[in-house]
Amino acid sequence: MINIEALTKDFGSLTVLKGISTSVHKGEVVAVIGPSGSGKSTFLRCLNGLEQATTGDIKVQGIDITDPSADIMKVRQKIGMVFQHFNLFPHMSVLENVAYAPKTVKKLKEEQAHVIAEDLIERVGLGDKLSAYPNQLSGGQKQRVAIARALAMEPEMMLFDEPTSALDPEMVKEVLEVMQGLAESGMTMVVVTHEMNFAKEVADRILFLDDGHLVEEGDPHTFFTHPQSTRAKKFLNKIL
Amino acid sequence: MKLDFSLLVPYIPFILEGIWVTLKFVSMSIVIGFILGTLLAICKIGSIRPLKVVADVYTSIFRGTPLLVQLMIIYIAIPQLTGYDISPYVSAILAFGLNSSAYVSEIIRAGILAVDRGQTEAAAALGVPYRQMMMNIILPQAIKNILPALMNEFITLTKESAIVSVIGYVDLMRRAQIVGANTYHNFEPLLFVALIYWVMVYGLTLAGKGIERRMRASD
Numbered sequence: 001m002i003n004i005e006a007l008t009k010d011f012g013s014l015t016v017l018k019g020i021s022t023s024v025h026k027g028e029v030v031a032v033i034g035p036s037g038s039g040k041s042t043f044l045r046c047l048n049g050l051e052q053a054t055t056g057d058i059k060v061q062g063i064d065i066t067d068p069s070a071d072i073m074k075v076r077q078k079i080g081m082v083f084q085h086f087n088l089f090p091h092m093s094v095l096e097n098v099a100y101a102p103k104t105v106k107k108l109k110e111e112q113a114h115v116i117a118e119d120l121i122e123r124v125g126l127g128d129k130l131s132a133y134p135n136q137l138s139g140g141q142k143q144r145v146a147i148a149r150a151l152a153m154e155p156e157m158m159l160f161d162e163p164t165s166a167l168d169p170e171m172v173k174e175v176l177e178v179m180q181g182l183a184e185s186g187m188t189m190v191v192v193t194h195e196m197n198f199a200k201e202v203a204d205r206i207l208f209l210d211d212g213h214l215v216e217e218g219d220p221h222t223f224f225t226h227p228q229s230t231r232a233k234k235f236l237n238k239i240l
Numbered sequence: 241m242k243l244d245f246s247l248l249v250p251y252i253p254f255i256l257e258g259i260w261v262t263l264k265f266v267s268m269s270i271v272i273g274f275i276l277g278t279l280l281a282i283c284k285i286g287s288i289r290p291l292k293v294v295a296d297v298y299t300s301i302f303r304g305t306p307l308l309v310q311l312m313i314i315y316i317a318i319p320q321l322t323g324y325d326i327s328p329y330v331s332a333i334l335a336f337g338l339n340s341s342a343y344v345s346e347i348i349r350a351g352i353l354a355v356d357r358g359q360t361e362a363a364a365a366l367g368v369p370y371r372q373m374m375m376n377i378i379l380p381q382a383i384k385n386i387l388p389a390l391m392n393e394f395i396t397l398t399k400e401s402a403i404v405s406v407i408g409y410v411d412l413m414r415r416a417q418i419v420g421a422n423t424y425h426n427f428e429p430l431l432f433v434a435l436i437y438w439v440m441v442y443g444l445t446l447a448g449k450g451i452e453r454r455m456r457a458s459d
Contacts, residue, residue, distance in 0.1 A: 050361055050364060073369060077366075079365075080366075081365035083358060083361065085358055089359065089362070091380050101366040104368055105366060105367045150366070
C-alpha cells in the first residue's frame with residue numbers, strides 16, 4: 001500500500017531521516033517506536049506529505065507523493081491522520097468537526113455527512129456529545145472525536161502520531177481501545193507510540209527507529225523478546 | 241465666556257443629517273478596508289513571492305504617508321490624470337478604504353499567524369483545499385482573536401473621517417464649520433458634533449463588545 005525508498009529528510013543542516021526503506025501492506029498495523037528525537041514523527045508526517053521528503057520516494061498505491069506534480073490532496077483523502085494534540089476545530093461542535101471534511105472535500109449533502117458523522121461518533125462512544133464543543137471534552141474524548149473525524153473521510157489507511165502522549169494516564173485506555181477496535185476491523189495503520197503494550201499486542205510489525213535510521217524491523221514477539229541490535233536492546237532495557 | 245446653544249436650534253436638523261452622511265462613507269470604507277485588508281493579509285502569509293512584495297509595498301505606502309495627503313491626492317490627482325471628475329464622496333471612500341486596508345491587513349496577518357499550526361495541519365491531512373481551509377477553519381478563529389484590534393481600527397476610522405471636510409464633503413465636521421460661519425459662533429457647533437462623534441464611537445464600542453461576547457460563547 002505504501003512503499004518507502006531511501007527516504008531522507010533535512011531540516012536546514014539537521015538530517016532527521018537518514019535513508020529509510022520499508023513498506024506498509026494493506027490491513028497491516030505497524031508500530032513505529034524509538035527514543036525521542038529518533039525521527040519517528042517526521043517519518044510518519046512524510047507519509048501524507050505534511051513534511052516534504054528531501055530525497056527518496058514514497059509511493060502510496062503507486063502514486064509517488066514526493067513528485068511535486070502528484071495530487072497530494074487526493075492522496076491525503078485516503079489517509080486519515082490523528083495528532084498528538086488532537087487539533088480539533090475549536091469553533092465547531094463535535095458533530096461539525098466530524099462532518100466537515102465529508103461535506104467540504106467529498107461534497108456530500110449536509111444530511112448525508114451528518115448521518116456518517118453521527119454513526120462514527122456513536123462508534124467511538126460519544127453519541128451523547130454531538131453538540132458539545134471541543135473545550136468541553138476531556139483529552140480522551142477529544143482524541144476519540146479526532147479519530148472519528150479522520151474516519152469520516154473513509155480512509156484506506158490511518159496514521160497516528162503519538163495519539164496518547166498528551167493524555168492523562170486514566171484516559172489512555174479509552175483511546176487505545178478505539179484504536180484496537182479499528183485494527184481488528186482490518187484498517188491499515190501506522191502508529192508512532194510509546195505504548196509498548198499496545199505495540200506488543202496490537203501491532204503486526206515493529207519499526208524501531210534510532211537517530212534517523214530504521215535500525216530494526218520485525219514481528220513484535222521477536223522484537224520484544226530477542227532484539228537483534230544493541231541499540232534496540234538498550235532502548236528496551238530503559239523502558240521495560 | 242458665554243455659550244449660547246439656542247443659536248444652534250435652527251441648524252440641528254442640518255447637523256444631524258451629517259450623521260448619515262458621515263456613516264454612509266465610513267461604513268463603505270470599513271467594508272472595503274476589511275475585504276481588501278483580508279486579501280492583502282492572505283498575500284502576505286502566502287508562498288507566492290510577487291504577491292507578498294506587492295502587499296508589503298502597498299502597506300508601506302499607505303501606512304507611511306498621512307491620510308490627509310492621500311485624500312487630497314486622490315481628490316485632485318484623479319481628475320487631472322484621467323479626466324474623470326471624481327466626487328468628494330467617492331474620493332473619501334477610496335482614501336479611507338485603501339488606507340484602512342493597510343492597517344487591517346497587518347491586524348489580520350497577525351491574527352492568522354496566531355492560529356495554532358495544528359489547525360492547518362489537521363485541515364491539510366483531511367485533504368481540505370487551501371481556500372476552504374482559510375475560509376472555514378483559519379479565518380473564523382483569527383477573527384475572534386483580532387476583534388478588539390479590528391474594532392479599534394473602525395473607531396479610528398470613524399473619528400478620522402472628520403478630515404474629509406477639507407475636500408468639501410459635507411459631513412458632520414463640515415456642517416459644524418458651516419453653522420459656525422453662519423452664526424459667527426464656532427464653539428457651540430463644534431462641541432455639538434464632538435458629542436455626536438463620541439456617541440457614534442460609544443455605539444461602535446458597545447457593538448464590538450456584543451459581538452465579542454457572542455463569539456466567546458463557544459469557549
